[in-house]
Amino acid sequence: MSPDNSAVPGADGGVPAWEQVMRAMLGDGADEAIRELQERGFDPGAMAAASGLPDDPAALQQVFAQVQSLLAASGDDPVNWKMAHDLARQQAAAGGDPSLTTAQTRQVLDALAVAELWLDAATDLPPSTGVPRAWSRAEWVEATLPTWRTLTEPVASSLSVALVGALGGALPEGAPEDLALPGGIDPGQLLRQLGSAVFGMQVGQAAGTLAHEVFGTTDIGLPLLDRPAPALVAANVDAFAEGLDAPADEVRLFLALREAAATRLFTHVPWLRAHLLATVEAYARGITIDADQLEEAVRSIDVTDTAALQQALSGGVFAPHTTPAQKAALERLETALALVEGWVDEVTAAAALPHLPHTMALREMIRRRRAAGGPAEQTFANLVGLELRPRRLRDAAALWAQITRDNGAAARDAVWDHPDLLPGTEDLDDPSGYASRRATAVDDAAEVDRALAEILGEDPNAGPTG
Structure with a gap:
């Protein structure tokens, strides 16, 4: 077999479609690769037919473009971020995503400005210093994708290693682990690129x-901007x-109040964003993979079919095995998200009630929407094993309301002064007992301070000297 080495997708001359793809990928090494596959008992033509590789030149050109994109160099990234960016933009534009009109922009900015005025009466936290924005869906994608990178890469990295290990086990029996394909292509690198592409598609x-579902930058409870600033996606609000x-x-106006309230919280509680993201990272560090389960799943998947891999991934086939440490991290994250969402819910209602007749109905609608989540949130949950929605929103809102009744709005907001x-969870279970438990904790801390002062030879009754 000595076909034309210059064959490319779309060329004629009787060169099979699968061979054109291999020659375009491997160049001069294609002959050796084909011969090695045949010696190992693989029929490249049969494999191509089974995977549905088309003979039509135009269709083949599309396949080749996809292969080139999938195997594009992604450095050390466990997620192909170019693919993630391009697909996110395409998905965001599905059904149309025109630039905002002057009227739409003005409506959003006016609503955010009014929301800030109303919030001044409901919380002592001042407005964000960020510039308010009115966004299209594409603009939301561009602004928030860096945070998706922060959230997904630690988990994707661990799962990518497991994916390479499982698929590497499918090499022909007796093949050395460091087997190199002709042309200097390392099978492990190809598999890592494949995993990177699959994760890129998923993210x-x-x-x-999500760009079709969110209203602003804080809908999922995590701040999606490095520097908080209120923004609304006009088309989604409408x-x-x-x-x-x-x-x-x-x-x-109601949605603007929620966005502005959350942005105030993340702006003026500087440790909060880092606390939430660190909890996600703690979860990622504890990832372990059930190798047997993964290998069993891989056996039923055509490893040459990226669509099948993506579907398996979205179905949770490669989900990590949850350890006790991870469960503890998930509980901390879930509690923190509920507290954030509950505070926003309570403050928004307090600011809206004097002005908006439908406040309670809108509040209940948003609560149910957040509790249920959407298809994109579920996709993200399958991808990284995290459900970014507060299961205990109502309990958290009740707790913030109880603190406000007991000691006022200033005391409610002061709870955010320090993560300690x-x-x-005990406070979410019993909001009415929060004040007494907090008082006991403060007394215990004071007792520890007095004991330390005595050990150090200081006056235990003296106040701070700084």
């Missing part, structure tokens, strides 16, 4: 789908308002 799909009994302007002051 891009999730981010692009779509949500359609069919509701409340006027669109009222719906926009954050309520825990």
